[in-house]
Amino acid sequence: MRRSRTLFGAALAVYAFLYVPLVLVAVGSFNAARLGSSWTGFTLDWYRRLFADERMLAAAGNSLVIALAATAISVVLGTLAGLGLARYRSRALGFLVLTPMAVPDILTGVSLLLFFVLIHLTLGMASVVLAHVSFCISFVALVVRATMANLDPHLVEAARDLGASPGAAYRRIVVPVIAPGIVAGGLLAFTLSIDDFVITFFTAGVGTTTLPLQIYSMIKVSITPEVNAVSTLLMLVTLSLVVLAARLAPSALRSGE
Amino acid sequence: MPADSWHPDGWRLLLVGAPALALVALFVAPTLIMALATLQLPDDLGGLAPAVVRDEAGLHLALTLENYQRVLGDFVYLQVFLRSLGYALVVTGACALLAYPVALTIAAAPAKWRDLLLLLVVLPFWSNFLVRIYAWVLLLGPEGAVARLVNWTVAFTGAGPVVLMYTPAAVLLGLVYVHLPFMILPLYANLRRHDPAWLDAARDLGARPLTGFFNVTLPMSLPGLVAGAVLVFIPALGAFAVPDILGGAKGSMIGNLISDQFLAARDWPFGSTLALLLTLAVAGLAGLGAAAAARLPGNRHDA
Numbered sequence: 001m002r003r004s005r006t007l008f009g010a011a012l013a014v015y016a017f018l019y020v021p022l023v024l025v026a027v028g029s030f031n032a033a034r035l036g037s038s039w040t041g042f043t044l045d046w047y048r049r050l051f052a053d054e055r056m057l058a059a060a061g062n063s064l065v066i067a068l069a070a071t072a073i074s075v076v077l078g079t080l081a082g083l084g085l086a087r088y089r090s091r092a093l094g095f096l097v098l099t100p101m102a103v104p105d106i107l108t109g110v111s112l113l114l115f116f117v118l119i120h121l122t123l124g125m126a127s128v129v130l131a132h133v134s135f136c137i138s139f140v141a142l143v144v145r146a147t148m149a150n151l152d153p154h155l156v157e158a159a160r161d162l163g164a165s166p167g168a169a170y171r172r173i174v175v176p177v178i179a180p181g182i183v184a185g186g187l188l189a190f191t192l193s194i195d196d197f198v199i200t201f202f203t204a205g206v207g208t209t210t211l212p213l214q215i216y217s218m219i220k221v222s223i224t225p226e227v228n229a230v231s232t233l234l235m236l237v238t239l240s241l242v243v244l245a246a247r248l249a250p251s252a253l254r255s256g257e
Numbered sequence: 258m259p260a261d262s263w264h265p266d267g268w269r270l271l272l273v274g275a276p277a278l279a280l281v282a283l284f285v286a287p288t289l290i291m292a293l294a295t296l297q298l299p300d301d302l303g304g305l306a307p308a309v310v311r312d313e314a315g316l317h318l319a320l321t322l323e324n325y326q327r328v329l330g331d332f333v334y335l336q337v338f339l340r341s342l343g344y345a346l347v348v349t350g351a352c353a354l355l356a357y358p359v360a361l362t363i364a365a366a367p368a369k370w371r372d373l374l375l376l377l378v379v380l381p382f383w384s385n386f387l388v389r390i391y392a393w394v395l396l397l398g399p400e401g402a403v404a405r406l407v408n409w410t411v412a413f414t415g416a417g418p419v420v421l422m423y424t425p426a427a428v429l430l431g432l433v434y435v436h437l438p439f440m441i442l443p444l445y446a447n448l449r450r451h452d453p454a455w456l457d458a459a460r461d462l463g464a465r466p467l468t469g470f471f472n473v474t475l476p477m478s479l480p481g482l483v484a485g486a487v488l489v490f491i492p493a494l495g496a497f498a499v500p501d502i503l504g505g506a507k508g509s510m511i512g513n514l515i516s517d518q519f520l521a522a523r524d525w526p527f528g529s530t531l532a533l534l535l536t537l538a539v540a541g542l543a544g545l546g547a548a549a550a551a552r553l554p555g556n557r558h559d560a
Contacts, residue, residue, distance in 0.1 A: 104495020
């Protein structure tokens with residue numbers, strides 16, 4: 001009994017370690033004090049400033065456009081890859097899908113930078129979208145493959161025996177079963193894209209700023225509670241997207257299995 | 258009969274070929290270009306000098322091993338590699354120490370609580386990476402809660418105030434913080450397959466709880482530990498943002514060295530060489546992890 005209580009206490013401390021820093025960021029966004037950890041009163045000023053900050057709004061707009069474009073492309077390619085992985089035991093495709101996920105971001109970033117410069121693609125929105133597609137495809141593919149496990153192959157065979165064309169069998173049977181996986185994969189891709197810092201940092205060039213790049217320059221140059229405010233909003237957006245994705249495809253998002 | 262009768266032949270091209278082509282273009286090709294760049298010279302204005310040049314004698318290759326000689330010839334670079342390996346090792350160990358109590362608690366929790374406890378581990382991981390680092394900028398900065406707590410404690414010993422930001426300790430703390438979920442999840446996935454009867458048997462035979470942990474739970478959980486170690490060690494080794502923001506010059510890692518070559522020094526071939534060496538280190542470690550996992554006794558329970 002004593003052992004389990006010690007264990008529980010230790011686990012609680014680790015949970016606190018995970019959450020207290022993030023909670024303090026959120027609390028700081030409502031703190032009237034400009035710097036420091038003492039509470040001097042509740043304010044929404046930092047949020048007001050945030051929504052009046054032109055550069056921040058432009059960065060948010062860029063992030064949104066990039067995330068939508070990267071999501072659209074990677075949902076198409078990732079869904080194809082997920083179906084491909086589920087139906088054909090292609091080791092080559094498995095390798096191509098899994099390896100990019102294991103590569104540290106900095107390597108992806110600099111190799112894509114070299115690649116874009118070599119093919120004379122001007123660094124900017126387009127290069128960032130392609131860079132994001134390169135790591136989003138894998139996530140969509142794995143989520144879609146996981147939902148394919150819910151599909152009874154006999155259903156498709158039955159449809160084919162009853163005269164459905166392959167296209168019709170896909171439309172009427174496969175797509176409805178994997179639809180939650182496609183949506184969940186899309187939400188993940190969107191979240192990953194809007195959150196990405198390192199790969200964007202290397203592939204955006206000088207003129208293009210996204211929300212994480214803007215936060216980075218503020219952390220580096222001048223920290224104000226405006227950073228807390230934008231961080232808090234960003235956390236809310238990504239967390240709600242992930243929770244939504246987890247509801248749609250619970251089996252696919254149970255990581256570590 | 259083909260493996261699945263419901264796909265006409267052409268579909269393989271679409272389902273495997275199209276995504277494979279995209280991934281070859283956006284992952285394989287850039288990696289190969291980076292590998293080739295390690296043999297090239299920097300251009301006058303940054304970027305890469307052409308690999309093939311044309312002069313009076315005609316076309317010939319302009320490749321060099323200079324970049325490799327430079328990495329191996331200067332102890333500074335080896336030092337950064339060793340420091341990064343050391344940091345990644347410490348971070349992996351610290352994550353394991355913190356992960357066991359959490360993973361054991363989740364595995365022992367009533368079924369209805371498990372999903373919530375797991376979600377609570379995953380959620381911080383899904384909040385923005387920079388925001389999680391920024392949280393520590395605030396905590397460790399001169400006015401931050403942790404800095405004040407530490408200095409309040411230190412004051413009793415009579416020592417002067419200590420600076421926490423821009424130190425190796427800050428980098429280690431930040432790396433543990435962002436990578437901890439990667440250790441907890443595989444560890445839990447392994448521990449939940451453990452039969453409580455194993456520990457009961459150990460106790461019936463007279464083992465105290467700690468003995469039971471070290472002789473039963475720990476060895477049987479090694480596959481999960483190895484999986485978590487690979488998932489933590491590799492990104493920690495290649496970390497860029499954490500040392501960049503929390504570390505300053507003293508805590509810089511390979512990632513910072515690579516970034517400097519690309520963005521500040523504009524010596525892309527040399528940056529590529531460092532990046533390729535990091536890639537090889539990562540690939541080697543991943544292979545080592547896979548080989549270790551395959552040999553472990555508890556592995557069949559994990560399959």
